[in-house]
Amino acid sequence: MEKIDPRALEREKHQKKEGLRDLPGDTSKVVLRFAPNPNGPLSIGHSRGVVINSKYAENYDGKIVLRFDDTDTRVKPPLVEAYEWIEEDFEWLTGRSADIVVRASERMPIYLDRAEKMISEGHGYVCQCGAEEFRGFRESKTDCPCRDREIVESLEDWKTMNSGKMKEGDAVVRVRTDMSLPNPALRDWPALRIQHLPHPTVGDKYKVWPLLDFQSAVEDHEQGVTHIIRGKDLMDSTRKQTLLYEHFGWKYPETLYWGRVKVHEFGGFSTSGMSSSIISGEYSGWEDPRLPTLRALRRRGFEAQSLIDFWGEIGLTQKDISISMQTVESFNSKIIDKICERRFFVSNPVPIEIQSENKPNEAKIARHPDGEIPGMRKWEIDNLIFIQESDFIQGKLRLKDFADIEITGSDAEIEGEQRSDDRPIIHWLSEKISREARMFVPEGGEMRELVGLIEDFELRVGEVYQFERVGFARLDRIDNDVVELIWLHG
């Protein structure tokens, strides 16, 4: 009887399934891709794509392609520096570089060749209807006049388009689907259009450029992509591209989607929106701590792992979600609390004169309270100390790791070094160790600035410290002897 496992009698509680769900289809040689537009650096929204795709690549021992979708020179033109920024952001986040990096703009011959083939096989045609005009045909499910022209005529127009003799907007290459399709988005969708504006990296060599749906479809096939994971706003892209794949006789990759993501603290933002706010001077640059770019988060002191943990917890769902940075901060705290040294930062300092004659002349405070980082911070103590204005009272206080004091006016008497009662414990600074500091706190679109004194003990630029009773902040730089800190979180 006693051999029966007693646990078998207990009611089993359901467990939360951990990790990402399995990828569908053939997973023997997985190839994934992350395809941003290089019109700015990566933001927190992009990080979901990077994290999820690279996690799957890791899980299945597959490959990940970083592809720059840079075939638009007019509406969202590429930013030359952004290619490099994105590669840096990708590496920061995943700890490695992508297996393959491709720029769509450098693969133009492949797309143009494919387009010509499509036209000559009758699966596509050159359409010279205006955008408005075609909208009417699409809505009324009627064929446009260009649709029934001979293939040779389309081919001739195709050559004219490429020669540069046709103006932008005069013609477009469409994929022949079916104008009576129930979903209007799929009816003879546009695949390539004319652009005369030079491309920032390849110049004015090409006059006809593919749109996303065509370029992406062809390139995914070229790279042997097996699984596409993208936003569900691109569901119709999948349907359009599937039609194209049928024309070409290719097998479309397995496709998974995530829903729309909003971040409470940042509201609605877009790369192009941020770009114009930076140009107008509203923000100092892409690294402005108020921005949701990965560069800004990195500058504030977020660990890449916090984002990996965060997106892993959210997983891959098609729900439109509204997330809070608080959750990311919580993951970050768990990581950095163990590795950050402690320091004091006294904002709005109030000077206090210690009157006691036999005061100790040195303070020793642990670098880390749990001994995760061994060693002590040692300071000299003179008679002059500073405490934070918000802590300033008339009465009894304990200067953390130093002494019990009683304040009268702006003088203080040391009552003893040992803690003698449960009076409030505050952080403080000796004048000998104080250095002027400013802490920048991003608050929505504003930047609050706290002026105060920092504990000048082995400070290093780029390091994240936990300021006791204040919170985490990163030492951004030292300007004219003034230490500049950027607030991370509590």
Next chain:
RNA sequence: GCUCCUGUGGUGUAGUACGGUCCAUCAUUCCGGGUUUUCAUCCCGGCGACCCGGGUUCAAAUCCCGGCAGGAGCACCA
């Protein structure tokens, strides 16, 4: 208008393909308590949810029908 996606606590998420083991999982927030010479970390406890209405069934978060709500696409942007 047409096409499509999604609805589980404050915010996310597990469970939904094969209905019972779910008086519904876990994280985060919030509240309370403990450890701590930080208002940090850590530990313990608590509050809090299956969009609505029908139907099928002994039994529905799960299946069916009908609503409703939110989001997306229908760009010569990505």
